[in-house]
Amino acid sequence: MTAVDGANAGPAGPGTVPDVRPDAGPAGGPDGPVPVVLAGGRGHGSWHLENLRRLSAAGRVRLAGVCELQPLAAEELAGFDGVEQSPDLAGLLERTGARITVVCTPIHTHTELALTAARAGSHLLLEKPPTPSYEDFRRLTEGLAAAGTACQIGFQSLGSHALDAIAGLIGGGAVGRVRGIGGAGAWVRGEDYYTRAPWAGRRTLGGRDVVDGVLTNPLAHAVATALRIDGSDRAEDLAGIELEQYRAHAIEADDTSCLRLTTARGTRITVAVTLCAERTADPYLLVHGDRGRITFWYTRDRVLVQRAGHAPEERLYGRTDLLEDLLAHLATGSPLLVPAHRTGAFTRVVEAVRTAPPPVRLTEPVWRRADGPAWRSGGTAPRRVISGVDELVAASAETLSLFSELGADWAVPAGAPGGEEERRP
Template sequence: MGPTDTTHTTPLPVVLAGARGHGSWHLANIRRLQDQGVVRLAGVCELHPLDETELAAFAAEPPEQSADFGSLLDSTGARAAVICTPIQTHAELALTAAARGVHLLLEKPPAATLTDFERILTGVRDAKIACQVGFQSFGSHAVPAVRALVRTGAIGTVRGYGAAGAWVRDDAYYRRAPWAGRRRIGDTDVVDGVLTNPLAHAVATALELAGSGAAHDIASIETELFRAHDIEADDTSCVRLTTTSGLPVTAAVTLCAEQAGEPYVIVHGDRGRITFWYKQDRVLVQRAGHGPEETVHGRTDLLENLVAHLTHGTALLAPPHRTGAFMRVVEAVRNAPEPAALPSGAWHTAPALTGDGTRRVVRGIDAAVAAAADTLRLFSELGVPWALPTEVSSP
């Protein structure tokens, strides 16, 4: 029985922690799955309860609400929880659920520090619960399709993996929450940088395609972190991981793009390349002796997959151990020197794409991001003028 089979009879009671912001996507997804009889929204954990308008889709059977996550799990008898709260709260909430035997869909990044991630791993293992990390791209059916192409030699010997993400975020993006764009709040690590949160999928998806998702799969990490916005964290950065098999995995990302584009991962072979636009589930194969071949694939929802795992034993698509390499990146970014502020001549302001605000645009960044994914080089190696030699290596 596959992960999208929903023939079980009792909807799984779910609590959602964090239902605003990105959490509103989870709220709508739970509604979709509730309509299919897969889950039931038993509770919502928010500091300030959702109002009738926010819960209009659940008006016929409104969920219980509380700011106390543990009490809510107890009173609702929830069997699973979706955690979509600020990064620095993930570990404690995940351990609260694990202590009660409640299964988890934990938003990315799973934790702000490697130590907290390891605490989550231990808590999940000791409680014998299922845990899924919210890298939705891992549910794309393109992932096994690309791996199959690589395995059968469609592009020859793999030389490396490149990822590119060029997004636009305006100044309001960093005003949406107290933790937005922060590296830490007081003594608490947050690590809300472009590599570790908004475009984390670019890094994690490249590692997943490379089959190097575990922490022990990484030999070294090099980071170059920059910022155009007046924030603590990075908004324009690149990272290169070297796997224990010797392959490079390079990701270059920005929130200061000239034009917003779809993020992608390239698998480089000595006889061709495969490009995977992971938000669109779209794959393009370009290889010697063949015309370009493009396919669009389906996708399995991670919450649906979690329920299928619990009811039918279907394998989890994004278990936490397969995000350990990504957490090594989070840790490298956390321990790196403060992101370098780009010189004023490197960026300019432009009107926000929506609303009355402004955004910061790094000149030439779209081409630099694409070139890094194409060549597997860091910004400094590409000769980008503002990429000063501040690279940090992490063994």
């Protein structure tokens, strides 16, 4: 539900502009701009609203409606005309005839809203994570198939043109045989990040699964992108999942975690992430080959290739906006970049997180109190910093190891009892 790397980042990441493919389709459809309904116009939904404003100005889409519990103010809808607002998505779709629905609402509402849109014949751009459980994912994909509607999942990093370049490098043997892929994400989030919404940092809410942890929401792109690089993004492509989850904040879900996946093709993938870092750094994936390595900073579309006998090669790539890609799919039949079925392996990770014991609770002095930037506002907010976690995250990506294998005295080996047990140094 959050942007790729924070409050000011859109799908292309900070400082980049969506790079539209030449086959992105005509301006609008045969009957003019494509009517769109936005479900969830605040929080990260405000980025989608701005993207719709851009595409509306280009004549590609028309914002026909906004589904929100509290209507957007006139200033939030500046530049749009005749936008109907309603908390009832089904009725809104019936009245507007929207061909596309963008769903950017709390995680536990994704499944029902997406199925409502599908039943109305409206194609979808559904924010990640697509669903909070694998059972919901099956319901979603079955419902989409029955309705015959397209569904693009909002993993914006999967629109990066760098992915094709990396696939070409690996396929061409540039770094030799791939030994594994390591992911690292170290971000700073204050305590106010977890008070931004009732579902923030929750495993469940009102008896419904939420699963709003660091692996499944803010840094979920690291997992999904690593799976895409390996060509192992479908549900059947995972052979094993090892998981370690921790929390320094007073929340239910994880704010610091690592996992190791074994894919059906035998690749080891590790991802280590935290929201309790000393300082925010661009998250990255490290492809380990037996003759070199590829580093991909996925919010920047930046690739560095290092191999024996060659000078380091670095390049920036463009990115395709996922809503424009959906428009192209509807206009020309071109394949979607992130169809729902290609997030099946990621959703199996969500399911593993959902069904795992509660994250291990870390206590002072494993973490210390500090101040950091407030969430989506000026000023500062209190935060919690886990000592040495920045280095642990980087070491995990470098060695394909879990925290418990790297000497962290607060870490609990994957599969060992832990749960709500307190961990002190």
